[in-house]
Amino acid sequence: MVRHPLKPNKSNNTRVKKGTWSAEEDQKLIAYIKRYGIWNWIHMPKPAGLARTGKSCRLRWMNYLRPNIRHGNITKGEEDMxxxxxxxxxxxxxxIAARLPGRTDNEIKNYWNTRLKKRVGNGNKLQISTAGDIKVKPSLPTIDTPKKEPIPRMNANSFCTSYGVHYDDKTSENRQYSSSDVIGEEESLWEQFLALKDFQIAENFGGMYMQSGAKAPVFVVMQQELVYHSGSYEDFMMDLWEK
DNA sequence: AACATCTACAACCGCTATAAC
DNA sequence: TGTTATAGCGGTTGTAGATGT
Structure with a gap:
């Protein structure tokens, strides 16, 4: 988060646009972010030439425009997940979205509310108190548990959530990443990471981790330190879990 | 064909957490 | 240490298109 010095609150008479984004607005936002990166959502709309709130720009970017978002139907596998x-x-x-590469929280929430909620029920949260209670095999430990070093915040240049995402699904069209997604000073570091094959990136555990598929090594960025784990992602998570 | 209702999903709103001042 | 600005999250609403009557 980049906080700017306090300024007098000038009344802004420009009318803020609401509602559906036009293709032109999308292009403006994409072009601006490609050129300057994400430095401050609140102050970005004006120089980007958008009559939108920063909040609206952020939402549009995060849920629709950012690279590596999958704009297709939710698959059966994803639905089960x-x-x-x-x-x-x-x-x-x-x-949940962090574990479904390319899907956004908004998309998953909408999918749940419109399609799954009625079918599955109100989604009673699974209470894990004893092993006998576990009805769904947790493929991953919950992220809340190994608390809680301060999470390294991403600076304006790190642009972390949009780094390339690979999925270990060989058939997935999502196996491509685009180096053009990488913006900012950390580019060379990220280029090195991205040169490694078969990983996913997620951002929810002690900062940011990259996870491999079931078999490939795991690279983790925690507390701004690169950690290498030679086992599978599940092994890595279980190691953390047991610590 | 016209209107009503339903569905899906994009976008908004209010709130909380956190970093910066 | 308290205050403020910003980012992010989850619930809710708005609306366009599909479907039914």
């Missing part, structure tokens, strides 16, 4: 994770985590849409 959503159901399982919702039972495990409750309505923690951001946490």
């Amino acid at each position: 959503i159901i399982d994770l919702q039972r495990l985590l409750g309505n923690k849409w951001a946490a």
